[in-house]
Structure formats: C-alpha cells, structure tokens
Amino acid sequence: MTSKTDDRTATPMEGIDDRYQSLLRRVHVDRTTGRMLLLTVLTFGLFAALNPRVFLNPLNLQNIAVAAPEIGVLAIAMMLAMLTGGIDLSLVAIANLSAITISMTYTAVAKDDPGLAESLMPLLALEGVLVGVAAGAVNGLLVSRVGITPILATLGTMQVFNGIAVAWTGGSTLYGLPQSLADLGMSTVGGVPVLFLVFLLVAVATGLFVARTPAGLRAQLQGANPVAAKFSGIESSSVLMRTYTVAGALGGLAGVLFIARNPTASADYGASYVLLVIVIAVLGGTNPAGGFATVAGVVLATLTLQVLASGFTAMRLSAYEYAIAQGVILIVVMVTDQVRWRRRRGPRRSAPSDAAVPPNSHQTLNSGRQS
C-alpha cells in the first residue's frame, strides 16, 4: 500500500490518468442507473395498475412533468455538492430568494411601466439565476476560503437567506410576475411541458460537465479522495468555490421554475423540499461521502419520486404518508447499498481504506467531514 502511494506521487500524471479512466467507466456503465430505471418503471407500473383511471390520465402525467423540473434541478444541484463530499442545505432558500427577487423587481418596474416590465421577462429570469450565483458564491467562499464544513456553512446561509426572504416579503405571498413567464410555465412543445425540457437541458449540461470536462473531473476527484486530489495538484478551494457557485446558479434557476409554475413567490415555499432533494440525490446513486454521482440516476430518481407523489395522491394518501415513504426510501436505499458493499467485500471485516472508496458505500460515518 505504501509503495503504491509512492508510485502515485512519483508520477501524478499517470495516477490522474488511471483514475480518469476508471471514473469514466463508472460514469458510463453504472449499475445504479440500471437499477434506478427498473425502479422507475416498477413504480409507474404499480400505480398504473392500482388506479389506472386517475393515474394514467394525460392530465396527471402532464402534472408529473410540470412538477418534476423544479425538484429535479434542485436535486442535480444537491448532487453536485455531494459529488465533492459536501452538501448544500441552502438550495431551497436560494430558490425562494430568486423567485422573490424576480417578483419584487417586476412589481417595482410594473408600477411605473407595465409594458416595460412585461418585456423584461428574459432579463428577470436571468436576474433570478444571478441571485443564485451570488448566494452560491457566498456558500463557496464560506466552504473553500473560510473552511467551514459544508453542512454548517449551508445551514447558516439557509437561515440567513430564508430570514432575508421572510423579512423582505413580510411573510406574505407575492403574485407579481410577467405574464409571459407564467405562460411559459403552462406551455408545452409536442405535449411535453417547456419546464420539463428546461430540466432535461440542465441534466444533459450537468452530465457533460461532470463526465467530460476537466473541471467536472476535478470535482469528482476532490470528493473521492481530497488528499489524493491535493497531491495530484488540484486546487481544492477553487473546485469547491466553482461547485457551490454552480449549485447556487441551479438553485436560482429552480426559483425561476418555482415562479413560472405556481405562479407565486413566497419565503416558505417548498419547505419539505430539503429532505426530498437529498432523498432523490441519494436514491439516484449519489454517494453522500463524495466522489460518485450520475445525473441519469438523479433524473430517474426525480421521476420515480414524482410518480410516487402523484400515485399517493391518486390513492388518496396524505402528504404525511408521502413524507414517511420518503424517509423509508432514503434509509432503505442507504442500508441496502451498505449491506451489498460489505457482502461484496467478503466476510473479512477491516478498516475502511481510502485506497478503494466504493461507489455508494457511505463508508465514512460522517459525510463531508474531511477537514
């Protein structure tokens, strides 16, 4: 083991190349994606069989496709943070802040000139994303430069962003937004809602970013083994900075989706999303300890949970029962991953070694704990 480490430090380029190859392989042929696909089809089939009249109604299917994007985009952002071994609890607060900023700006401009405010729609959407970038940069600074653990940093910023949102709105729900944005939220292209297309676009872009760009690779290495990443010449602070900024941008985009779909903005919208988004990311094959994630898995997990939610509604089960289901799924998925990994390693019980962090093992007791 020692000699191996020495080899790697001696020729860092070769080490990177090896890891790159193996990571690429993992990204492309991942068993979790296959399992996830099966689970999506099974969930869909189950509810289709249980209550076909309500569940297979085109309107219901369209509802699923309209509700999924905002959660899916947040889950992809969460996946990015988890990829580097962190977590971002402030995403929902960022999204709400973005939606509120859009609504506030629109109302302020529309007071003097409604026509101008209406025509500003693309700029307003951009503004929402920029709010997310700024908020994400704050997270990134706290995590990478100040060195606060991601859990605590984003816990704190979640409170701060949420506090700002509540104080700004006075706790009320805002209704002002460009009509064209609300129309966009309801329009479809060939039967597929535009919001869903935005979601797919984000998914493909993030997938390419993670799997095909040097920056994405660095983020994966940072999460898989921060020490090795450091000795491979990866500047961890800039990787983290970039990751949290991108996650924040996606959070801001989710805010645009919030307001386009609802079409309202409020400080306490989507309070249950924090848990849901983590459930989706973990179910989609993201290792909360860092290093492994697949966008395809996250997209499928988003669809599965959305199908589950709408199936629960079709079966007349309550939101609380859905919360139970989320919690159970989260824990069962993590436990089965863990058990499977232990079995694969054989009965020999040994200390978790850094040299071979398995996909989805959650070996470390506490994720994001590397200081």
Add this chain to the structure above:
Amino acid sequence: MSTATTTRNAEAASDLLRRLRGPNNEGILALILIGLVVVTSIANPTFFSVPTMFAVLRNSIVPLIFALGVLIVIISGGIDVSFPAIAVFAAYSTVRAAGDIVDPGLVGAFAFALALGALLGLLNGVVIARFRLPTLIVTLGSQGIFVGVLLTYVGSRYVAELPGSLAALSKTNLLEVSSDGRNAFLHVMIVPAVLMCLFVSWLLRRTMFGRGVYAIGGDVEAARRAGFPVVRIQLFIYVLVGMMAATAGVIYMIMGRSASPRDMAGSELDIIAAVVLGGASIFGGRGSVLGTVLGVLVIQVIGSSLILAGVPSAWQRAAVGGLLLVGVGVQAVAARRSARHRRVVRTEEAVA
C-alpha cells in the same frame, strides 16, 4: 533576575488568561454574553430587570435540554436533526394517550414519553451504528418518518387542554419576586433543566461512557482499537438523546399549556447553532456543558434584545444564521491557523 520574574509573571498571567478562556473558549462566550447584556441594558434599561432575566431563563429551559442532547451527539462526531420530531412525537402521543385513554399521573406520563423517546432514538441509533451511515442524512430521513407517522396515525388535532396531572404543573412557579410593582416568576421546570445539566456534565466527564463519546468523536477507528464498544456507545447515545428530547417535549407542552403535533418544527437549527457557538467542535471530540449553557443563553438574550429593539422576528432567523456562521468561521480559521503553526514547527524540526 528581574527579567526572570517578569517572564514568570507573564507566564502566570498568560496561564491565568488561558484558564479563564477555557478549553472551548467558554470564557470568550461568557464575555460576549455579559457584553450583550450590558449593551442591551444601556440601550433599553427595562431589559436589566428580574422579570426579563426570569423570562430569558424560562425561554431557555426547553432549548437547553435539547442542546444537551445535541451536545452529546456532536461530541461523538454526529449531527442529529430528528430530535424535535422525537420530542413532539413523544409529548403529543403522551398527551393524547393521557387525554383519551387514562391519565397515568405525572410520573406515568413522563415514563411513557421517555419510553417513546428511547424507542425512536433506538431506531436512529440502530441504523447509524449498525450500518455506519451518515448521521445527518439518516436523521433527516427518520425525522420525516416520525412526523409523518405522528400526523397520520396518532393525530393532527390541536389539544387546548392538557390532562390534569400535567396541567397542574403549568402554573407552578419555583420562585416569585416582586420588583417595581411587577411580579416575576421563575417556572418550576428550571429544576429538571439544571439537574440535566449536572447529569450530562457528570456523564461526559466522569464515566467511561463519556470518555467513549469523546473518543468516538475524536477518531472512530482509534476508539475501536482502544477497546471502546463503539456500536454499543453509539446506540446508547441516540437512546439517551431520544429520552432527553422526549423530556424537553413534555416540558414544552406543560409550559405552553397545549399540545400540537406541529410544534417545535424547525427549531433544530437554532439548537445546533447554540451548541456549536458553545464551542463544541462539529468534527467531534470537543465540547462542554458549560459552553452549551452559555451558547443557549447568548441566543436567547439576542432574541429577546432584538424583540426589545423592535426588530421584526423575521430577522432573528437571519441573525441566528449569521451568528452560527461567525461562530464556526472563527473555529475553522483558528483550526487552520493551528494546523499551519504545527506544520511550520514540524518543518523546523525536520530542518534541524
């Protein structure tokens, strides 16, 4: 010779300073607390009075008991966000059972709540300790399950009247002081809170279990190799935290004179912030009861002084968040500096 005396004096002074500062910066926190009280009192003289002090203490009772439980978890290197869910589950179920079935009396009610809390904590503990999963994510999941089960199967009704045995305690005060024509009351529930502080302090400092908690927080693998029964200790930690949360939940409902299954949601962050402010390291292995008490008091004093200053309650949330960031930020920067210092020393040794 005179220089030697000066150095000795300086050493003694710095030693005294270090001791006053405390192992987890408790001294600094105490200074901040005193400074806060002084500043608020100057800005608003009504703040500096017995009724305000009692009110702050009264508001600290429930957060303090929660914080003690969270302290144990954080020292062991975990994070628990399910304790408000456990608290409301245990307390609301107890109130409902006592109201609908039979009033078991005060002791019976607490015993029932404690049993429920222990059971829910055990569930957390089994998943975390047996399968070695990340604590934050497990407790996020279990929190959803607990609240969901409570609202679906136990009930979602607001109970305006507590069963007799609990209601009797609602208006019992330990101390009554009249000052300036105003009456100040210190609620009797301060007694269990203080007792629990002493108990946890004893547990952490004087028992093998306490040593184990610190050891696990410092390094799980090292603790295992040193012979600590890691799984058993972790199980016990979560059972204990469940029971403490249940106690806090019942006390909360006694003091609030009502029970709602939606109580206490979202309070977990304030509590974690208080514990981290109190000097407990989020990486585990460090933390003290004294620091936690001070952390809780600082947050309560800030809350009540913001109210007195007329700041909208919405900003309190942001203030607590900002405070948490400052607290952990200082910790992180200090840790980094000491790491760099150590590295420099080591390189110097290597050069020599």
